[in-house]
Amino acid sequence: MVPSSSERENVRALRQRPRAQVLVIGGGINGVGTFRDLALQGVDVALVERGDYCQGASGASSHMIHGGIRYLENGEFRLVKESVQERNGLLKIAPHYVKPLKTTIPIFSTVSGVLNAPLRFLTHKQQGKPKERGAFLIKLGLSLYDSFSRDGGSVPRHQFQGRKKALQTLPKLNSGIKYAATYFDASVHNPERLTLDVLRDGEQAGLSAEESRARASNYLAVNSISADGVELVDQLTGDSFSFTPDLIVNTTGAWVDETNAAMGAASSFMGGTKGSHIVLEHPELLAACAGREIFFEHTDGRIVLIYPMGDRVLVGTTDVDADMREDAVCTEEEIDYFFDLIGHVFPSIEVAREQIVYSFSGVRPLPKHDATQPGFVSRDYRIERADRSVAGRQIPVLSLVGGKWTTFRALSEHLTNDVLALLGKQRKVSTAKLPIGGGVDFPATEAAVERWILDHTSEQIDAERALVLLTRYGSRANQVIEYLEAGEDKVLDSTHELSVREVAYIASHEQVGHLVDVLIRRTSLAFRGLVTEELLAELASALRGPLDWNEERVDFEIRHAEFVLDHYHRVQVQSLVA
Incomplete structure (x- = not known):
């Protein structure tokens, strides 16, 4: 124990x-x-x-809130309709975490897949060598997708561009494209x-x-x-x-x-099937995405994605049968696959393993599917x-x-x-329009965010810190700031994104069991590759008092965090001191 x-x-x-x-x-x-x-x-x-x-x-997702356009091919129309409606709803009731996500599909053919698609639809199996979906099929799918999105204009309708205009917008795209289709889904930056x-x-x-x-x-x-x-x-x-x-x-x-x-x-x-992702610190790839998700079909028929999250780029995902006897981790073969798919869409951009700051993998809770291929499981x-x-x-x-x-x-x-x-009870409350947590009274526009930051900037909390708190907690940041200002506080030396009193707040209000919980699930420090030896030591020290840890426990938590980050996320913690 x-x-x-x-x-x-x-x-x-x-x-x-x-x-x-x-x-x-x-x-x-x-x-x-x-x-x-x-x-x-x-x-x-x-x-x-x-x-x-x-x-x-739940913590190993693609960070998307989406209708699942590709599920149309499986005939799961009820699920797609429900998903689109729920996406639209979460944009309203959880606006602090769920944001509109502009998505572009690069298209390399016009009519490819028209003959294969009905067979995939009927059998849920790939017939022979994969045939990519061409513009005709994608246009048909997006039109049907739009029809499910009629909810007071929650998101704009899709648009098609020819090769010339698409490359003007996204010049790093593979020049072999014929079209690019753009539509909106949503992302959840901190699930x-x-x-x-x-x-x-x-x-x-x-x-x-x-x-x-x-x-x-x-x-x-x-x-x-x-x-x-x-x-x-x-x-x-x-x-x-x-x-x-x-x-x-x-x-x-x-x-x-x-x-x-x-x-x-x-x-x-x-x-279940295993899905892995990698997170890259790659300014060139980040700029190439131009603030939008690139969502496409890879050469093997698998739907994959590349999209920016802040100053990082998320790349995913795989879909392979999972062995529940083994830990779900991102493998070397999966990384090779990710690099290959990046090269397929952005052939002039080189990616190296040294640019991976984090990886994660999880097992999707799918039903038993026997001979059905993983990508077609309901x-x-x-x-x-x-x-x-x-x-x-x-x-x-x-x-x-x-x-x-x-x-x-x-x-x-x-x-x-x-x-x-x-x-034998009756429902009292519907959750359909009930705001979630920090989504209550969350500032709805950039101007409102700026006003909120101005209102919450003080001698103790500067504008940058206020934005971090609003991003992390939504409107619940009001309560956190009251807690921070009720006593003496100090921003950590190893990161400007946490202070001693905020660590105490997290420990007392958010059921922290291990040091690594704060790094991965209470903040995004691990996801963005910002964990250092100095941060581990300083954060463990800050948790010591609120969680009543002795020196032995502090040492254990640092070693435990290093193991979890290395084994499950391919992160080898380094010191800031060369």
Whole structure:
């Protein structure tokens, strides 16, 4: 176990009242979304996650909120329509994290794929050598996509350009293109923090409702079901206790079957695929994208993407069958694939491994798909029900199979409605138009952002720091700034993006279990390749007091962070001192 670990407040709350109407297992976006929705309906709900929130597939996404134009080829029209509607909704209720994303598709032919597309549609298999989709098919798909987007003009309609105009706009594009199609989707620049915002909304909803409670803990795993209830094990201390719910919701993604097996009833619902990404510090590639995502079909028929995120460029993704016995990591072969796809679209731009600042990989929670090729496996979701004997009672267990980031709110609503029906309760609140966390009263224009920064700039917090806080917390930055200004503070020497009191705020309000949680999921420092030996030491020291760590624990956390960054993200931490 982790050295010098004491019981956390959120674990203590679950142990002191070890029962609830509903236990949600899994702290990815779908589990957290369901937790929030249930809490808003006045349900006594608890959530447990064996790792950190948004640590699995939810934290390994392409950072897109999109309708899934390529799912049209699979015939998943319901999913595409729902996804587009949810995309439009998230632009309104989570504007602090979800932003419009201008997307361009380079097109190399006019009618290619017209004969193959119906066969792919009918069989979900590639017939012979891949045939790229030509302008005719892409135009047809985008027109249908636009028809799903009629929601008061949330995003503009698509546009087509010929080769000459396309190369004037994006001069580094492969000169062999014939057309370029441009449309809008959306991005989520910090999916981990959006997940935390949704979680906190749920916790606060539980506090405000007299008849309900909403309690959640990370690093708390389901070990088994016994005569006393569901056995939960604290992953930091090794302590265990029994918890008794009236109903269980299993939202553990690719691990749904393993979770069901731990509860004594094995299932075989899942057949996830692994997707990897790399993050590049590459000014030339960044400039070549001209602020837009480049979304296209690679030579093998796989849909891939290149797009800027701040001063970095995200490249992805792969789609290969996952071996759940192995850690999901980005391989050398996948990196070669990414470099090849960059060369396909931007042939004059060279990329080297030294320009990779971060990589990540996750297993998509897809259904078992047998002979169906990974790219054609349905991205839709379904809910499976079974009953378990818990503490001498038969209780329902709902297992979520599938699901994607964009549709988490609608999916959570679906799961919540099923739970409410089983509990004999009625829905009280719709989440469709309910702002999420820091999206409440978030400044809607650049001018409004500038005014907000001016209003929150002080002797202690300069304009640059205020913008960092607004970007990280949305309008909840108001509360953070009040906390920062309530005591003596100091910006860290190793990064201007954190201060000692902000670290204390994160530790006390956001359930930090490990040092690496702050680097990867409470900030974007790791994602942008900004972790140094000095930052690890200074951040661990800042966490020491708020989390009651001794010297042994501080040393352990630094070594643990170095291992996680190296093993899972190909980051070898260096010192600022040459």
